[in-house]
Every structure is written in C-alpha cells, then in structure tokens.
Amino acid sequence: MLRKLIPARKLGFASALFYLLLLYIIAALVWWFVSLMRQSHQMTNYKLEELKADDPAYLTKVQQITDEQHRATAKYVGEGTVFFSLIIVGAFFVYRAVRREFKLSEQQHNFMMAITHELKTPIAVAKLNLETLQKHRLDEEKQQKIIAMTLQETNRLNTLANNILVSAQMDEKAFHSTKEDLNLSDLARRSVEEYRTRFPNKNWSISVEEDLSLEGDPLLLQILINNLIDNAVKYGSKEGEIGFTMHRKKNMILVSVTDNGVGIPDNEKQKIFDRFYRIGDEKVRKTKGTGLGLYLCKRIAFEHNARIVVTDNLPTGANFTIQFHV
Structure with a gap:
C-alpha cells in the first residue's frame, strides 16, 4: 500500500x-x-x-x-x-x-499519475473495439483486425500488471523464482516479433543467434526483454532504427537493445534504474511510463547473475546491454 x-x-x-x-x-x-x-x-x-x-x-x-x-x-x-x-x-x-x-x-x-494514464489508454481502446463489434456487423477481415488490436491492448495491460506485481513481490522478497533450463533465443525472438507486430512502422534491425540457453525464470526474463524493447520504442525517434542483438561471447550471452532517440544524459545513467524514477517532469511529460521498467530490469538481471549497462548509441540514442554469465 x-x-x-x-x-x-x-x-x-x-x-x-x-x-x-x-x-x-x-x-x-x-x-x-x-x-x-x-x-x-x-x-x-x-x-x-x-x-x-x-x-x-x-x-x-x-x-x-x-x-x-x-x-x-x-x-x-x-x-x-x-x-x-x-x-x-x-x-x-x-x-x-x-x-x-x-x-x-x-x-x-508521479507513479499514480503515470499508472492512471497507462491504464486509461488500453482500457479505452479495448472498450471502443468491443463496442464496435457489438454495434456493427463487420466483415471477417475487419473483425479480425479489431480483435488483434484488442489483444494487443490487453497484452499491454498484462505487461503493466506483471511489472507492478513482480516489482512489489521482489521488494517484499515474496517472489519465488522458478529457474529452469530454457532457450533464451526463442524467448527473445517471440518478444521481438510481438513488438514488430504491434509497431510495424518502426525500423527494426534484429540479429539473434540460435540456441542460446541458460538457467533462468521464463517470466522474469520475458519481462526483462519486453521492458528494454518497450523502452526503445517509447524513447526512440519515429524514423530511427530499433536494434536488437543477442549473441554469445566467450562465457557470456550479450543482449543489446538500441534506439536513435535523444539519449540519456551521463548524470542520469544510474538514476534511471531507481524505482519510480523518470527523467523530466511528470506533469508535462508526453512519453508514457511508470518508472518501474528499468528498475525491474536491473533487479531481474541481478537475480540472474547478470549485469546491465547503458551507453550512448552514437550519433544519438541509447544502448542497453545485458551481460549474462553462462
């Protein structure tokens, strides 16, 4: 509470x-x-x-x-x-x-203001889509399109709920991690494809090495990858490229997510991983978010004996890299 x-x-x-x-x-x-x-x-x-x-x-x-x-x-x-x-x-x-x-x-x-905005949009879109299906007799193609849009919004709500629930449980040390041997390449590819479907107008550059496996919690790792991609989508420029790479380097698996946005000032690079922290004033900020995404990324990386760092993506933007030791 x-x-x-x-x-x-x-x-x-x-x-x-x-x-x-x-x-x-x-x-x-x-x-x-x-x-x-x-x-x-x-x-x-x-x-x-x-x-x-x-x-x-x-x-x-x-x-x-x-x-x-x-x-x-x-x-x-x-x-x-x-x-x-x-x-x-x-x-x-x-x-x-x-x-x-x-x-x-x-x-x-600020979190309460942000969470209110985050909840209102998908609920409003889902409600409008359902009302449209209820009031109008649409052809099969339009129905499927509206249903797909509604599913995307419910996925947003599910992601938001997971972020809040997992964050609260981890803070209270009540989250019980269930680590297992999993194919990180498949998990990452599914997350990236979901975002490519949701944002087809973005310029995507994806490179995922096959059969990269590690021991981890599937839910936490999916939240980790989703939050980094979501962060790149939010803060990247409209015409800029969103990059996602995953490959093995010696005894590490490196996951990198890049964008071509305005980037992150040097004095903010450590603060952005604090809980509820967001750059700028919540009252005038246009970019959506709750301030939990990167905080969770750091916590989840720590739970998996990994390290997350942020660097500048030259000429503009940010580059988030996770280093899993395997």
Whole structure:
C-alpha cells in the first residue's frame, strides 16, 4: 500500500521549520556555554578576592584556583563540542530521512499519475473495439483486425500488471523464482516479433543467434526483454532504427537493445534504474511510463547473475546491454 502522499509544496515549510529549530538548538547550546564560562569566571574571581595577600600559601592557592578554572573550561569546551557534534550529526540524518520521505512521496505521486494514464489508454481502446463489434456487423477481415488490436491492448495491460506485481513481490522478497533450463533465443525472438507486430512502422534491425540457453525464470526474463524493447520504442525517434542483438561471447550471452532517440544524459545513467524514477517532469511529460521498467530490469538481471549497462548509441540514442554469465 502506498504511503500517504505529502504535497510537494510542504517541503519548503518543513525545511524552514527544520532550520529554525536547528538554529534555536545551536543558539541554546552557545548560550549555555557562554553562561557556564561566565559563571566559572565569576566564581574564580570570588575565590581570588577571598584570599589574603599575606598568606604564606597565597601563590599556591592562586595556582590551584587558576588550574581549577582551566579544568572547568576544558570540561565545558569538551561537553559543548560533543553536544554540538551530536546535534549536527542527528540533524543531518533527520534531514536526510525527511528529504527521502518527500522524494518517495513525490515519486509515488508521479507513479499514480503515470499508472492512471497507462491504464486509461488500453482500457479505452479495448472498450471502443468491443463496442464496435457489438454495434456493427463487420466483415471477417475487419473483425479480425479489431480483435488483434484488442489483444494487443490487453497484452499491454498484462505487461503493466506483471511489472507492478513482480516489482512489489521482489521488494517484499515474496517472489519465488522458478529457474529452469530454457532457450533464451526463442524467448527473445517471440518478444521481438510481438513488438514488430504491434509497431510495424518502426525500423527494426534484429540479429539473434540460435540456441542460446541458460538457467533462468521464463517470466522474469520475458519481462526483462519486453521492458528494454518497450523502452526503445517509447524513447526512440519515429524514423530511427530499433536494434536488437543477442549473441554469445566467450562465457557470456550479450543482449543489446538500441534506439536513435535523444539519449540519456551521463548524470542520469544510474538514476534511471531507481524505482519510480523518470527523467523530466511528470506533469508535462508526453512519453508514457511508470518508472518501474528499468528498475525491474536491473533487479531481474541481478537475480540472474547478470549485469546491465547503458551507453550512448552514437550519433544519438541509447544502448542497453545485458551481460549474462553462462
């Protein structure tokens, strides 16, 4: 269950209140230190005034009083330093926790906005197609075309549901992986062909080596490949090429998905694998997505002793590569 969303506008108020309280605590600590030092100085003066100059032990007593004052000063300085350090360290951790909570809240808010858009489109298309079949008597060819479009949209819903369900289960460590020996080439080819059918206007470049096998979970690996292809379709240019290659290199199986989109800035290349993270502002973003796809890709790759990296696809675009160790 998602945590209660905190409006982003409250972040400024919370930060201001935090700094105000921190300054108050530091001011109180400084006032405590100054007061103790003043009190120690006054007590030293009182003791010195009570001494008699003709006392044979006058100098010895003066030295004792002075040493006592120095010890008290060192004590106050030490205690003050410890308290100040604890305040700063505690404030740092509290502030970081609050910032993390606000960031998570904003990400969840963006996720809710994105998931709403992702769900509305396939539901609306499927509903319109079914209503068309119900109200109109179409010829067999048109019926099959509408049915195929409806199946594509339900596949989108199924993929979205799988992403959300698997992500939640993996986060809660409740997902039970069922690894088996499988033909990764066949699995990848089926995924690519499905996307080629859904997006026939895209320029596809596909190269899959035959009979590449490994031990893995079929559902997770299909989600992994589908998410990478889906990411390339979303962010690639309309006229650009979408590349998919799979081949063996020594003791590794390399899977590469490329696009010719705008690419990913260097400072974003690691962030895009965080849960719910998406580049840009959710309110004005036109590209669909939930921020779970690449997060799942990284988690699934890790589950299969694999590594996923993103590099620039020159001259433009991104190149995602998965390195399976076999």
